[in-house]
Amino acid sequence: MSYVVRVVNLALKKKEEQGCREIEKVVVQIGQMVGIEPYYMKKYYLEAVKGTELEGSDIECEILPVIAKCDQCGIEYHPDKSNDYMCPGCGSGAAKTVQGREFILKEIHALF
């Protein structure tokens, strides 16, 4: 819920800053490690915008897959069940998350 409210507030702020007459759609990017399901994001977004200047607008969610960079050999990989969350290059489990924790308001589709 707090994610949805934050998206709506941020989009309202951007609408004002950019001087848009109307917002048709907002596009968000959600890292795979963030516990947000696009289905619920959309469902609650449509509720949260009621009574605001965003009422009638839609939301589109893009998922950013997890990318890890191995601490040992430096290659980047997608940790998942197929590689047991280990580096496919050297088998190490020590890695930094390069992508997958983001929650970004990517763009707004606006009418002027």
Next chain:
Amino acid sequence: MAEVKIIDLKANVLEDNDILAEKTRARLRGERTFLLNLMSAPGSGKTTTLTRLIEEIKDDLKIAVMEADIDSDVDAKRIIDAGADAIQLHTGGMCHLDADMTTQGLDSIRSRRYDLVVLENVGNLVCPAEFDTGATKNAMILSVPEGDDKPLKYPLMFQVADVVIINKIDVMPYFDFDMEKAKANIEMRHPGIEVIPICAKTGEGIDKLAAWIRKEFEKICNEEEA
């Protein structure tokens, strides 16, 4: 008909929270107050661990606890009985605390008066890990009955933690909990992190946790002087 224009923003939605969290950390440095964000699953022993910890260090440090709960004050009473001040932050059903709620809590207890403020987060291994509260350090408790595989299931919680406390080690013989495996799983998620095994019920290991707290508290005192 008006044309739809796409405006590129690439704005971090949690930026306001992250900015406030950084501000909170700066404020706490100025106040010489150490804010510990304590996270765990429900029932892993956060409150019992805190009551033991308070008994161990209350002569050296002035302590307050901010209890995040959906709507009860059971935990706060236990903290006060142990010898610290406590306030209840009713989250009204929210599954985590964010920087804004934390700041409100710090204001209402007047954090400047304390050396150590512990934020007892909502019992949950998912959402609390995603929101920076502005705490100086994050601690998480993993209790033996939960299993040694939890670092694999909740990786983010173990990544954001600065110390992992393994509680209820007295019941280890009755559960399939392998301490070495647990430590290896934690190390995999967060290389180099300190792990402190304790039993809050008997008090075993509380001295080591207290030593960690003292060490971290000294760090912020030295930072402020420097």
